[in-house]
Amino acid sequence: MTLSDIAKFADVSRSTVSLVLRESPLVAEMTRVRVLEAIAELGYVYNRGAASMRSGRSQTVGLVVAEITNPFYAELTAGIERVLEEAGLLTFLANTNDSTERQSRFIQRMREQGADGIILSPAEGTDRKVIEELQRSRVPVVQILRQVAGTVTDYVGADYRLGTELATEHLIERGHTRIAFIGADRQTSASAERLTGFTSALRRHGLNPAHVMPCPSLRVEAAERVMALLAGPNRPTALLCHNDVIAHGALSALYRLDLEPGRDVAVIGFDNVAESAISRPPLTTIAVGTSHIGEVAAHRLLQRIAHPTATPERIILPPRLVIRAT
Template sequence: MDESSNRFDETKAVTLNNVAEKAGVSRATVSLVLRASPLVASETRERVTDAIASVGYVYNRGAARLRTGRSGTIGLIVPEITNPFYAELTAGIDDVFDKEGRLTFLANSNELPERQDRFVRRIREQGVDGIILCAAEGTTGDVVAQLRRWRLPFVQILREIEGAVGDFVAPDFRRGTELAVDHLVARGHRSIALMSSIRKTSAALERVNAFQAALQRYGLPSSGIHPCVTDRAAAFQAAEMLLTARDPPTGIICHNDIMALGVLYAAQNRSSKAGRAFGVVGFDDIPEGSHCVPKLTTVATRPAAVGRAAALLLMRRIAAPKDPPERRLIAPKLIARDT
């Protein structure tokens, strides 16, 4: 048999028939593999996948979208892409969608509603099947109203847009703040301050409200709520002012771990090592917190679990767009370390 008969003509487009012939299966089986159908045996799936790579077949997503009305893509918009929390959140989301054969488009709003609106329009133009949105500060219900007009499924994460009813997933920030206060009180602290985010978001407000309620429950006065930019440098400067005050707090709860690390640096700068005499609690349990000295006590908000829950909820919303909206809170956990 002429060896050239087994070669594909590289000048012609490779088709499903070429893949099927190479793999020794039917064209329908190849189609099932491309759609990630569970009906195909693993051995057959592997053979078809090898054949696809061998002949250089490229799946035509545009044609598939015309047939199914679905693009297999999802939009994800976050406000602060450099924060390690959002990296873990994105990983959780992508883990679910990758297993479902979906591609995630990631955009960073940088806390700018107008930039966010522009990304929402652009992502929609890409024909995404749905959007996961962590709203930028100042976002109004207009963006949700627009998504509804477009009949584009969406899930809000971390921050609720005031007055905008819809699916929502977040850590239980209220419970997490209670855990932080409980921890410091149990260690003997009676003068506790909250270094909150300067952002006016539901996630920040929940912490503030929970902090005040927890202190009231213990019958303790507040040592102040101190809004701050959520980075090390700003937290360092704010902590320097707190620690040099006439009556400084003995415990500080921070909006996130990045701020808490800034507080630790300020304490070390004043030769006041954080520990039993001076307590610091962060939020999010980023990896750096478990390696710094002293090791940071934190509230684990489980961003990867939040991401997975949001992805699963969006898939349910895509499949059943008329179902009632759901609100899911992921239980936090206090990680007690040296501070």
């Protein structure tokens, strides 16, 4: 079965069939439908591998994230896929669970498959040599959310430092002086920037943190650690959490201790995932425009693919405080 056979069956030119298979916008909708019906009738299967060899493009992109169980990453992925799909690219998603070994295997597989680019949220402990190797092999790469120290690539993320400063200032304005930071137990740029924003805001007011407690992004673990914290001496009156997952675990801990969130102990999350608006009570949090971050990163990768020698850009998106009930 050839393109000429399809063209003859659909009564169009061979070049029109080729444009339809490449999803070109230059083909009229009625003509497109007729060609697709002919393809279905004849049972033709488009050989994308051969097409990729001809064009030098695979029309695929690798997306590497660290914690797929966190709803934040689902919203981020949706934003990335929306832009790439409109551009005719297919996204392959990998969850590293912050394992550099898993990350390396996926990156190698994407290189073997000739991926047109990679959007990478680096796993904890990623060596700069991983990024430099991608650059040497001319694989377009955009780092997202986290950035490996010493690397120079396109980067898209939120202003995490400003976000925690906004949250801390809000708590201080509400009269809180014993504020605990329930942080992620990962050594990443995003974690460090959050903690810096928290401590900087406290210093401006002559305050010290009540506690800085590492915690994984798991509700059950967060609930258990917060319960232990609140059972100790000098109980904090406010909890500033690394993300909304940890914050929701903190809310569970308060209920188990018969404490009212927002009244007995204030809680602020980070990320503003969709669930936070309808939780009980609705969670005060820092919104970073999760889906928009993904869209911007996808657009940045498309620009990098089109202009591989352009100067890398660092795009930092502003956060905002969303005040709710906690």
